[in-house]
Amino acid sequence: MFVEAESDPVLPKERFKAHETRLRTALLKAQYDLLGRADRSVLIVVAGIDGAGKGATINLLNEWMDPRHIHTMAFGEPTDEQAQRPPLWRYWSELPENGRIGIVFGSWYQALLREAARKQPNADAIETLATHVRSFEAQLAANGVQLVKLWYHLSPQAQAERTKRLLSSPETSWQVTADDRKVAKKFARLRSAAEVALTHTDVPHAPWTIVPSADEHVRTYTTAEALLQALRRRKLPRVAQPRTPAVGRARTPDALGKLDYAVHVDKDEYDTELALLQGRLARASRSGGFRERSLVLVFEGQDAAGKGGAIRRVTQALDARQFDITPVAAPAPHELARPYLWRFWRRVPSHGRIAIFDRSWYGRVLVERVEGYAAPDAWRRAYGEINDFEQQLADSGAIVLKFWLAVTADVQLERFRERETSPFKNFKITPDDWRNRKKWKPYAEAANEMIARTSTRDAPWHLIPANDKRHARLQVLRHVVEAMEAHI
Amino acid sequence: MFVEAESDPVLPKERFKAHETRLRTALLKAQYDLLGRADRSVLIVVAGIDGAGKGATINLLNEWMDPRHIHTMAFGEPTDEQAQRPPLWRYWSELPENGRIGIVFGSWYQALLREAARKQPNADAIETLATHVRSFEAQLAANGVQLVKLWYHLSPQAQAERTKRLLSSPETSWQVTADDRKVAKKFARLRSAAEVALTHTDVPHAPWTIVPSADEHVRTYTTAEALLQALRRRKLPRVAQPRTPAVGRARTPDALGKLDYAVHVDKDEYDTELALLQGRLARASRSGGFRERSLVLVFEGQDAAGKGGAIRRVTQALDARQFDITPVAAPAPHELARPYLWRFWRRVPSHGRIAIFDRSWYGRVLVERVEGYAAPDAWRRAYGEINDFEQQLADSGAIVLKFWLAVTADVQLERFRERETSPFKNFKITPDDWRNRKKWKPYAEAANEMIARTSTRDAPWHLIPANDKRHARLQVLRHVVEAMEAHI
Numbered sequence: 001m002f003v004e005a006e007s008d009p010v011l012p013k014e015r016f017k018a019h020e021t022r023l024r025t026a027l028l029k030a031q032y033d034l035l036g037r038a039d040r041s042v043l044i045v046v047a048g049i050d051g052a053g054k055g056a057t058i059n060l061l062n063e064w065m066d067p068r069h070i071h072t073m074a075f076g077e078p079t080d081e082q083a084q085r086p087p088l089w090r091y092w093s094e095l096p097e098n099g100r101i102g103i104v105f106g107s108w109y110q111a112l113l114r115e116a117a118r119k120q121p122n123a124d125a126i127e128t129l130a131t132h133v134r135s136f137e138a139q140l141a142a143n144g145v146q147l148v149k150l151w152y153h154l155s156p157q158a159q160a161e162r163t164k165r166l167l168s169s170p171e172t173s174w175q176v177t178a179d180d181r182k183v184a185k186k187f188a189r190l191r192s193a194a195e196v197a198l199t200h201t202d203v204p205h206a207p208w209t210i211v212p213s214a215d216e217h218v219r220t221y222t223t224a225e226a227l228l229q230a231l232r233r234r235k236l237p238r239v240a241q242p243r244t245p246a247v248g249r250a251r252t253p254d255a256l257g258k259l260d261y262a263v264h265v266d267k268d269e270y271d272t273e274l275a276l277l278q279g280r281l282a283r284a285s286r287s288g289g290f291r292e293r294s295l296v297l298v299f300e301g302q303d304a305a306g307k308g309g310a311i312r313r314v315t316q317a318l319d320a321r322q323f324d325i326t327p328v329a330a331p332a333p334h335e336l337a338r339p340y341l342w343r344f345w346r347r348v349p350s351h352g353r354i355a356i357f358d359r360s361w362y363g364r365v366l367v368e369r370v371e372g373y374a375a376p377d378a379w380r381r382a383y384g385e386i387n388d389f390e391q392q393l394a395d396s397g398a399i400v401l402k403f404w405l406a407v408t409a410d411v412q413l414e415r416f417r418e419r420e421t422s423p424f425k426n427f428k429i430t431p432d433d434w435r436n437r438k439k440w441k442p443y444a445e446a447a448n449e450m451i452a453r454t455s456t457r458d459a460p461w462h463l464i465p466a467n468d469k470r471h472a473r474l475q476v477l478r479h480v481v482e483a484m485e486a487h488i
Numbered sequence: 489m490f491v492e493a494e495s496d497p498v499l500p501k502e503r504f505k506a507h508e509t510r511l512r513t514a515l516l517k518a519q520y521d522l523l524g525r526a527d528r529s530v531l532i533v534v535a536g537i538d539g540a541g542k543g544a545t546i547n548l549l550n551e552w553m554d555p556r557h558i559h560t561m562a563f564g565e566p567t568d569e570q571a572q573r574p575p576l577w578r579y580w581s582e583l584p585e586n587g588r589i590g591i592v593f594g595s596w597y598q599a600l601l602r603e604a605a606r607k608q609p610n611a612d613a614i615e616t617l618a619t620h621v622r623s624f625e626a627q628l629a630a631n632g633v634q635l636v637k638l639w640y641h642l643s644p645q646a647q648a649e650r651t652k653r654l655l656s657s658p659e660t661s662w663q664v665t666a667d668d669r670k671v672a673k674k675f676a677r678l679r680s681a682a683e684v685a686l687t688h689t690d691v692p693h694a695p696w697t698i699v700p701s702a703d704e705h706v707r708t709y710t711t712a713e714a715l716l717q718a719l720r721r722r723k724l725p726r727v728a729q730p731r732t733p734a735v736g737r738a739r740t741p742d743a744l745g746k747l748d749y750a751v752h753v754d755k756d757e758y759d760t761e762l763a764l765l766q767g768r769l770a771r772a773s774r775s776g777g778f779r780e781r782s783l784v785l786v787f788e789g790q791d792a793a794g795k796g797g798a799i800r801r802v803t804q805a806l807d808a809r810q811f812d813i814t815p816v817a818a819p820a821p822h823e824l825a826r827p828y829l830w831r832f833w834r835r836v837p838s839h840g841r842i843a844i845f846d847r848s849w850y851g852r853v854l855v856e857r858v859e860g861y862a863a864p865d866a867w868r869r870a871y872g873e874i875n876d877f878e879q880q881l882a883d884s885g886a887i888v889l890k891f892w893l894a895v896t897a898d899v900q901l902e903r904f905r906e907r908e909t910s911p912f913k914n915f916k917i918t919p920d921d922w923r924n925r926k927k928w929k930p931y932a933e934a935a936n937e938m939i940a941r942t943s944t945r946d947a948p949w950h951l952i953p954a955n956d957k958r959h960a961r962l963q964v965l966r967h968v969v970e971a972m973e974a975h976i
Contacts (some may be wrong), residue, residue: 025911032915058808063800066915068815068846072808080568105809312551320546320560321593327556332822358556423513427520427554 001195001210005153008214016217023224024064030231031065034099038337040144041096042230044103047113048152049190051159052213057152057223058103064224071096075106084294084350086392087111088136092345098144098337108133109197116193117186130200139385141205142239143339148230149208150223151198156187158214205237252449256406259465270470277477278317284481285318285354289488294349294398297480298360301405302443303433304415305466306473307358310405313473314356314480323354328363340364340382341389348393361386362402365450370442383453394458399487402459403476404447405466409440489683489698493641496702504705511712512552518719519553522587526825528632529584530718532591535601536640537678539647540701545640545711546591552712559584563594572782572838574880575599576624580833586632586825596621597685604681605674618688627873629693630727631827636718637696638711639686644675646702693725740937744894747951753958765965766805772969773806773842777976782837782886785968786848789893790931791921792903793954794961795846798893801961802968803844811842816851828852828870829877836881849874850890853938858930871941882946887975890947891964892935893954897928 034042046054062070073094082090088108096102112129115121137147154162167173202208209226213219265273284290297314299307315323326347335343341361349355364382368374374382393400407415416437419429436443455461462479466472522530534542550558561582570578576596584590600617603609625635642650655661690696697714701707753761772778785802787795803811814835823831829849837843852870856862862870881888895903904925907917924931943949950967954960 021911028912028915055808059804059806062803062808067796067800067803067813071812074809103808308555312555315550315555316547318547320543320550320591321562324559325550325555334820334822423509424516427516 001198002153002191005210005212006155007212008155008158009212009218010215011217011221013217016221019221023221023228026228027061027065027224027231030228031069031101034101034231035069036099038098040146040236041098041338042101042146042148042227043096043140044101044227045107045109045147045149046103046105046152047107047109047150048194048211048213049154049159049187051163052152052154052211053162053216053219054105054152054213056216057211057219058105060220061103061223061227065101069099070101070103072103073105075104075110081350084396085348086396088132088392089345089348089396091136092342095140095145095338095342097334108136109201112197112200113190113193116196117189119189121193121196126196126200130197133201134203135388137201137203137206138239139341139388140339141236142381142385144236145339146230146233146236147206148227149201149206150211150226151194151208152211152213152219153194154212154214159187162214205239252445252452254444255448255451255463256404256444257448259406259463261406261408261411261465261467263465263471264468265470265474267470270474273474274313274477277474277481278313280481281314281317281477281484284484284488285322287488290484291352292397293487294351295354295480295484296349296393296398296400297354297356298362298400298402299356299358299405300360300362300366300403300447301464301466302407302412303436304412304419304428305405305407306469307405308428309469310403310464310466310473310476311356311358313477317477318354322352323356324349325356325358328357328359328361340378341385344389349398351397360402361389362450362454365454366443366446367436369446370439383450386454387456387459390454390456390459399483400459401479401483402454402461403479404451404461404463405472405476406463407466409437411467412437489686490641490679493698493700494643495700496643496646497700497706498703499705499709501705504709507709511709511716514716515549515553515712515719518716519557519589522589522719523557524587526586528634528724529586529826530589530634530636530715531584531628532589532715533595533597533635533637534591534593534640535595535597535638536682536699536701537642537647537675539651540640540642540699541650541704541707542593542640544704545699545707546593548708549591549711549715553589557587558589558591560591561593563592563598569838572884573836574884576620576880577833577836577884579624580830583628583633583826583830585822596624597689600685600688601678601681604684605677607677609681609684614684614688618685621689622691623876625689625691625694626727627829627876628827629724630869630873632724633827634718634721634724635694636715637689637694638699638714639682639696640699640701640707641682642700642702647675650702693727740933740940742932743936743939743951744892744932745936747894747953749894749896749899749953749955751953751959752956753962755958758958758962761962762801762965765962765969766801768969769802769805769965769972772972772976773810775976778972779840780885781975782839783842783968783972784837784881784886784888785842785844786850786888786890787844787846787893788848788850788854788891788935789952789954790895790900791924792900792907792916793893793895794957795893796916797957798891798952798954798961798964799844799846801965805965806842810840811844812837813844813846816845816847816849828866829873832877837886839885848890849877850938850942853942854931854934855924857934858927871938874942875944875947878942878944878947887971888947889967889971890943890949891967892939892949892951893960893964894951895954897925899955900925 034040046058048054058072062072071094075090078087078090091104091108094102112126112133115125115129141147198208198210209222211219211222211226285295297311299311301307311325315325324347331343344357344361347355347357361382364374364386365379369379390400416429416433419425451461451463462475464472464475522528534546536542546560550560559582563578566575566578579592579596582590600614600621603613603617629635686696686698697710699707699710699714773783785799787799789795799813803813812835819831832845832849835843835845849870852862852874853867857867878888904917904921907913939949939951950963952960952963
């Protein structure tokens, strides 16, 4: 795999010059074409042997193209804030807007390369890390992020010579870092780690290019050509869709239809029970154990199902300083210019904090599906993307609970009418609500399929009959309290 | 000042109930009116004696109003990322969008209160801290952020009783924090600190309301009324403009006109000098000393003055992983929905990093002034706001340098024509450039006034004659190198 790169090929200066003008002009033009595109960004992953001249090459690209539309990101050891979120959080947060080019140093390959470079690499750990990488890249690619992955490589001899040459002059010696000097020792191990990492993650929608780096002209030429080809692709390669669970629409169980909507709780029982549950929640959320965890609550349900009321019964028991409520409406332009989940990744809570979503990322497979805002491809893909997102939250220590508050059509109608006449509530009813009501059946189908496809062990759906508000509120609180107490 | 609050007034439940319906309806309506406003947000500052029930009151407001449009922020000790920026950075970053309500716990009063609560408070330190607070709030208020500042207060006796009462029942004891138990000891000192802080910062555009907190009805009523009055104001109070230096337009010196545009550097001298300066810059930016500082470079100048080329000569010497270039264009909708400087605050670099602005916040007093995008009030105010922003950067350890690359009109014309015919450069010329050129004189006037008003000791303007690109590039590099070397 590295045979060509380790032969340290050379491109004579004159031959390089013959290409240079063409490449510069073409790259610049391609960059400007990209700028006009609302549906695509480019993300360049820079990795490779230390001291192969990665930084210098990226500087050159910045020089050849318009650097104002290129954003270079460098990630080292995670900061405090990063360490409290899933490992991919920091990459998600900085995704370039459509039309832009991002360059990533210290990418999501760090953990995989580190594991593969151990003296006794663990095959299972490698497989797991590689799966995460593949799944992240598949999601980016499917959402309009074109990946250009560059591995800078050269022979150990060339590496040693380059270091020596740079060190020989005070004008260039600053280009040699402490890491470069150590590279010779770890060359063999890094080489075999790279082989493992690259073969596990070389896929049509996110291919690796190995860049021979001993000669600066070959290095520049290969980098520029790889980027140019990527920029010139008219259509992104189709991403083979991974692991959507096999729930056919015809066989989707009518989970909402089977709920017992007659359940009822008396006022006295409610008052007593509410105080007890809120007390337990108050203690759990203020406990020492919760300082190492976070809580993510998702509220979905029909209009007027009582999401707001249920949320308030939860927040009453919380310290106002520790939670955030995110009301989810239609995305803003700068949110539309990134992969769908970007705006939710930005709201992932740090330790000790609680993020409450009043509607959520499930809009993709509910309103966007039913109203046709998302193409069928996009919302079908979203099930897997969402499961993956929630699994990452759970793996990083978040307790994830999802509630569907379910009312029947007649109770919804009652509440709509009540809202129209109450001074506290008439702001809650809009023409949209009446329009959505007409699509009751497609919404129910979408909800049932969503529940079937996205209820997972670590992020379960709780279906709450909500014709009786008191019952629904107690149920929600009970699930939250029990999950908190079980985890801390 | 606290006499009324410390008399622990009481509002009987029945009288409170008589107000409750009116207040809830009115607050909700006012919140929805605010939501429709593109020019105003509301920021509630919550402070006061520990254990006065601040959290409970804010929970109640969230319950009375629509919590989806209220964002509660709690700031404790600064995190790593926050500690590397100016103290106000974290507050700037989280300003609510126009139309929304933000609630801040742990506000920018923390430092002032802490200083004022010391055994031997330092009057100068208090004055300085209070000046920062006033200047921040003046800027917010002038930019459409309506401030509601609430100080929760009660008598020491009432405080002790409240703690005792809450502790007596297991259902309420969780509401008492460790801090609450200590409050009695420090009551007198916190009280006098509050007196100092409040009198120093009680201004018409950001008034304090003292909320008597012994009785929950009085507390709720006073909070709700204060918020309601603020929401109902049709116009925000005018902010008296602080300390704009006295440079009359008539007397603005023609700094640009006085530059020597004939300076010239030969190719040989340029090549030698460039390599030397880049080497020095490379070493300085990789030095240990720079890990405790950051660098902010601002590039302004006429179109085609060579900003991009000068920036590239700087970045060539830098590690691609340590800098960010921000090209500044017209603001996006979510940026327009916040105070003008918000989007620049978000780009403030952490330690060891370099932020390069290709055009900048000076757009306010250049293009926005000349083209009439900003009202005269807004751009005149901006001089002071900008000076204040840059001073905060410098105070937090940033090295701030600003370059005006100056060309004469004939050289600009030459370059425009050259751009139109070069394959690498024709992307750089647009109809806008030709339009701006027709307004050469108003732009020059604006630039001269800007230079006069915003060149400060810690953030100086460097005016660089740029008819000769080589001269300009060396000059820029030299200033950067010298500033870096002087500071680290």
